[in-house]
Amino acid sequence: MAQTVLVVTGASGFVGSHVVKELLERGYNVVAVARGSKADHIQNSCDKYEGRLRVLKVTDLAKDDLSEGLQGASAVIHVATPIPGKASLDALIPDTKESCMNIIRQAEKAGVKSIVITGTLGSVINFLAPQEGLSNSTYNPMTEEEALASGNSVFVYGVAKKYAELAVWEWATAHPHFEVTIIYPPLIFGPYAPEFFPVSPQNHSSNQYLYGLLEPEGKISWSTFYVDVRDLAKAHVNALNSPPTADVGRKRVIIGSPYPVDGKRAIEILAENRPQWKSRLNKREPPKEISPTNMSLGKFSGDFARVEEVLGIKETEFVTFEQTILDMMDQYIVLEDEWKKQGLDVSVNVKFGGLATSELIGRVR
Known part of the structure; x- marks a missing residue:
């Protein structure tokens, strides 16, 4: 029987839509989580997949009951997050943290064994001294108070993701049977998956x-590093079968x-x-x-050996x-x-x- 993977929100977004597509192409059963009209957009494609794709409509991941989608799921891929502009800066940090924790607590209660989370370089890089570099072991040193005082929505977003991640790792330490992988992409480019992502002139x-x-x-x-959205989706799906934390250590992976x-x-x-x-x-x-x-x-001059070890993609395969x-x-x-x-x-x-x-x-x- 094919595994069922719950893609938590972002299923209708640029990255999440490709994750859904990659899962379906590999034979997984998928429960795609989205809000409002975006959920309806995905629903239009369900018949094509003959029961292998279901949609769970939500309103607030920090509070919603996800049990319907989690029933029978073997893993969760959590792509989306509150973003500046749609959430107030004051609410962004607690909302981001609680969204993650609500999902992970419900997933574990439902018998799910692993979660893959889309992170951001904003929780890794030091915005104020970027020359210090970044690695799979670094964290953005900015505090919640510093980020909010700056009034910079990008700073607040990065710090919100960092504190959400720290809460997840604290929880994971107390639940060693549960596998956690967090993937940090830079800018993301590539074609769309329009059957799941409602691309429009206002939504590029x-x-x-x-x-x-x-x-x-x-x-x-200008010149910068990036990742193709298809490689990022592949990385998320590969991570479902990554080596256990006991063998490879905490699975934080910057990809580019x-x-x-x-x-x-x-x-x-x-x-x-x-x-x-x-x-x-x-x-x-x-x-x-x-x-x-x-x-x-x-x-990107990052750790490709680590990318291959955890996410199963060789440098030559991008x-x-x-x-x-x-x-x-x-x-x-x-x-x-x-x-x-x-x-x-x-x-x-x-x-x-x-x-x-x-x-x-x-x-x-």
């Missing part, structure tokens, strides 16, 4: 930072592509492979800013930057045509050039 997710490549005077990315985001090279790739788009390719010089340690020159760019842009052109037929404004207006690297790091889902 982090891909919006590369769509400026198709606007002659659009804003485009071995290929850099390079705005200039991206334009060259599109010019070489899609000459019909020549007139709309960006003509601006990409910014020269560089990122913190382990992001310098735009290349989707190439060229494939990421071509796949997402090919899909965007198709979507753009559909949106135009609906009379929608397809222009992508992104305030990108003024964002600091630390601000970008928090915007991963």
Whole structure:
């Protein structure tokens, strides 16, 4: 019998939709958790999967009863989180923590044995001194009081995720039979999974930072590191069968592509492979800013041995930057045509050039 995996919220988001797709393609039964109309969007695809996909509609993960979805589940993949703008800064830290803890307590009570959580680099990196670097063992040293006093929503988001994680690890120490894996992605790019993610001109997710490549005077990315959304989904699903904590230690894993985001090279790739788009390719010089340690020159120089050990992906197996760019842009052109037929404004207006690297790091889902 196929395993049943509960994907907790985010099932209708950029990352969660790919996790759902990856699970279904591997033969898992999936309970996709989402809110409101997003849950309805996923529901439209259920018949296609002949009983292997169910939808659980929720309103508040910090309070909701998830027992209906958890019944018979062998694992939980927890993708979503409260984000600035949809939750007040004062509420963000307690809400993020309680969302995680409500899920993990109910999961364990229902007999679930493991959880995979999507983290953020904001809980790992030192925003105020990024040159100190980051690793699978570091934490953002900023306190709750410092984050709130800053008034910076990205700082608060990173600290909220950190304290939620610390609460999860404290709980896990007291429940050693329960496996926990936390994955930390940087910026995320790649094609969409539209049957689960309701992509629209107002809902591009982090891909919006590369769509400026198709606007002659659009804003485009500087060099930074990223991960293809398909590799990230694969990592989440692989983590369901990762080695036990007793063998490999606490499973905190930063993941990133071995290929850099390079705005200039991206334009060259599109010019070489899609000459019909020549007139709309960006003509601006990409910014020269560089990122913190382990992001310098735009290349992830993290621990690929650890990525392979816990998440089962070799450095040579990541989707190439060229494939990421071509796949997402090919899909965007198709979507753009559909949106135009609906009379929608397809222009992508992104305030990108003024964002600091630390601000970008928090915007991963």
